[in-house]
Amino acid sequence: MDAPVRELSFAQAIYEALAIAMEADPRVFLMGEDIGVYGGAFQVTGDLVHRFGAERVRDTPISELGGAGVAVGAAVTGMRPVYEFQFSDFATLAMEQIVNQAAKMRYMLGGEVSVPLVFRMPCGSGTGAAAQHSQSLEAWFAHVPGLKVVEPSTPHDAKGLLLAALEDPDPVLVFEHKLLYKMKGPVPQGHYTIPIGEAATVRQGRHVTVVASAIMVHRALEAAETLAQEGIELEVIDLRSLRPIDSRTIIESVKKTTRLMSVYEGVKTLGIGAEISALIAESEAFGYLDAPIVRLGGAECPIPYNPELEKAAVPQVPDIVEAARALAGGRT
Amino acid sequence: MDLMEKAMSSAEVRANLPEAYRRLSPDQLKQALKKMHLIRLFEEGAEDSYQRGLTYGTMHLSIGQEASAVGICAPLTDADTITSTHRGHGHCIAKGADPKKMFAEFFGKETGYCRGRGGSMHIADVKTGNLGANGIVGGGLPIAVGAALSMKLQGKDSVSICFFGDGANNEGAFHEALNMASVWKLPVVFVCENNQYGMSTSTERSTAVKNVADRAVAYSMPGVIVDGNDFAAVASASMAAVDRAKRGEGPTLIECKTYRTRGHSRSDRNRYRTKEEIEAWVQRDPIPRFEQELIGLGFLTAAEAEEIRAAAAAEIDEAYEFAKASPSPDPADVTRFVTTV
Structure with missing residues (x-):
């Protein structure tokens, strides 16, 4: 029970x-x-x-x-x-x-x-x-x-x-x-565990794999809702563990969707997105890619105070919608 | 001195002796002397094997500091823990490690304490309560406080000993660790082995107080200065601090004034100190001093002293041969032991 x-x-x-x-x-x-x-x-x-x-x-x-x-x-x-x-x-x-x-x-x-x-x-x-x-x-x-x-x-x-x-x-x-x-x-209620090292596919989709974590999962899901109305289906993977990373879930998803985007709040360069891109580039999923990989990460700056600047420093829902739409390349 | 002591009855002599001589049995004192020899011979052997190209990397010798390591560990059991430093061979042997496994580690062998993954700077022996040498100056200080907190939370009647050098007393970790240990009244003994130089920089040039022990007052704990080359003085100070810790009265800072007669590490050219200074400290070598004292007090005969030295030499020779004959780790295992699961 x-x-x-x-x-x-x-x-x-x-x-x-x-x-x-x-x-x-x-x-x-x-x-x-x-x-x-x-x-x-x-x-x-x-x-x-x-x-x-x-x-x-x-x-x-x-x-x-x-x-x-x-x-x-x-x-x-x-x-x-x-x-x-x-x-x-x-x-x-x-x-x-x-x-x-x-x-x-x-x-x-x-x-x-x-x-x-x-x-x-x-x-x-x-x-x-x-x-x-x-x-x-x-x-x-x-x-x-x-x-x-x-x-x-x-x-x-x-x-x-x-x-x-x-x-x-x-x-x-x-x-x-x-x-x-x-x-x-x-x-x-009560005791249960989520295994460390297992990602979760939180939304199924055919066109673009979006790998995100933490707050970016919610933003990606919101973007997926918007794009679904245009016929673009995002598959959203919640990474959950960064180390060890669940390569298999990402690889299988990319083989299905043929397009990969990572969304993360840390500074874009040399970040989580680089690792996700590389693991796909090194895997059998590379041959399935129909478009260059896209990384949507934090801006190359410290987090600013002003609320508009602060928003501009990390990916927001419209950024994800725009990037994913472009990546889908008109496929619906 | 000998004549004067012989004139007194042995009871009179003992009543005036340092605590260590009253609390340790003759057997324990002989064991302590043997450990000092083991440390010295281990390190001389290490130095020799390095010069002959049998070992790799670097090493930090504690030659001249043996009384501090062995004296501090004299009142400890395997239930008590130590954290050690990059200059940690002495602490390791003092706490009861097997020189075979130490030499094997030094040679990077699978039979070593760390299966060849750690080397000289990371030798540990968890079974005898040695949580490890440390490559980071000051790295062991908060860890020792954590071990003490652990003992307190588990209701254990044990103490955590934290060895560090004079160099570490200017690390933030020193101050954070002493403060927390004092605020929480934890069973820790902080042992600064002040060998007067952090690599090449003397304490006069690096430290705003004359004695590291002076800093104890800032953390509301006793600061005790001892002659670190005097086994009995060190062991007596350790006993008092361990007793205090076990009574739940909190930490003590002991400063052992000592000297390393070798350089900081293999790269040291001794440009920062004089031959005369080194020679003056060689004259204060803690091992013959302890030996003579034991003989003078009647705890040991000259013949027994020679037997102890010979037994230690045989043990080190055997350890060396064991290490040389041991297998190296399999390169296929390079990522073993990174995580438990």
Whole structure:
């Protein structure tokens, strides 16, 4: 029997995953800046401090490098820490521990340890927080062997991917787009996981494969609605995991549609789109392509403050509609 | 000195001895001496094998610092953890590692502690509580705090020891780690092995305080300075800090004043210090000093001292041969161990 399904916000879904994991596993504990009585900068941890106490919902000093390193040390000695970066931009302060320690420890030690930790990474633009609180840096981390990187687009997947991350033996970075926190969607009660490394085809279509993640999935779906009225059918793939990446789902889709577009918020150059393009170029799907691959990524600039500039810096629905229409090349 | 001590009854002598001599059994003291020899001989062997082209990459020798590694680890059990540094061979042996597997790692062999993936700078021995050397200056500091938090959350009666060098005391990680450990009253002992140079830059030129231990006051913890070449002084300070940590009173910062008589690494030409300075520290070699002290106190005879040294030499020879004869990893396995699943 399937678990009852309710409407929850993305933030509530994450909260629920954390609570389920903490109830089930005494090794799971949370650390981060203002995650206790404040409830987290985005009110994700909410009242967890009252449910589980300040030892397990631990406010840290503003010390991202130290906090990330404490998580690494706890992870290799029998705990399952979740460290919340208040904004994923602040992970730049902790790159040493994330990239040199968490990611490499297992390999450097010849497999003698695992590093089961979760870094929660609120990301993305659209909140008027400007250049140092709005970045989409997930491709940086996805470049590092030893890290796993996931990026849910719905409350359902946010809960399932976080629960999978909490049970994974390796370091997992969960990128949470800030504009999604208030978005509501159906979420089953109780425990379930979404496997790390599996994309989801969220809309079937014949003409163009659109690969997106996080907020861009919703924009791509909206664009698909518009184009459907013109007879252009987009197939929308929600990447969900950046590392490991689900090449097979993308390859099979491109073989069917013969056209590929990637849509992502990170800066276009050397980003996720380059990887998606390359994996198709290297695969048997290359021979199926009927048009050059299109990348729709963030502009080559920091995220600006002015709302019109901010919108201009990342792909919006009309951009996707226009690019996909051009790519479809009149096919209907 | 010998005559004076012989004149006193052994009970009188012991009552005035440093804590370490009162708490450690003669057997434990002999083990400590043997470990110091093992470290010295391991590193001399490492140096020799490098010069003969048997090894690869770089290495950082701790010759001259053995009393610090062994003294700090004297009160520890396998349930206590250490985080180590790029100059970590001594910590590893002090914590109980097998020189065979260390030499094998040094030679990049599949039988090494890290199956040849880590090399000198990443040797770890998780079973004896050694969470690993570290190639990043200051990298182990927050990790040690995490291990201590883990012990506290799991209700374990263990301590986390964090070795680092004077160079690390100017990394942000040092300050973040000490602050968090103090705020949360965690069972950590921070051990700065101040060998006076971060590569070529002296602490006078790099550090705004005279002693690294002076920084303890900023984090409301005791800052203890010891002669890092004096085994008993180091071990006694470690015992006090470990006891304090286990009583739940929080961290301590111990500064072991010491010296590496070799260069920073293979590339070092010793342009930043004088031969006289090095020679003065060679004269303060912690190993003969400890040996003489043990003999003087009647814990050891000269003949036993020689046996211990010979046993250590035989163990290192055996380790070296084991490493040489061991297989290299299969290149087909290059991406093994990146993730668990």
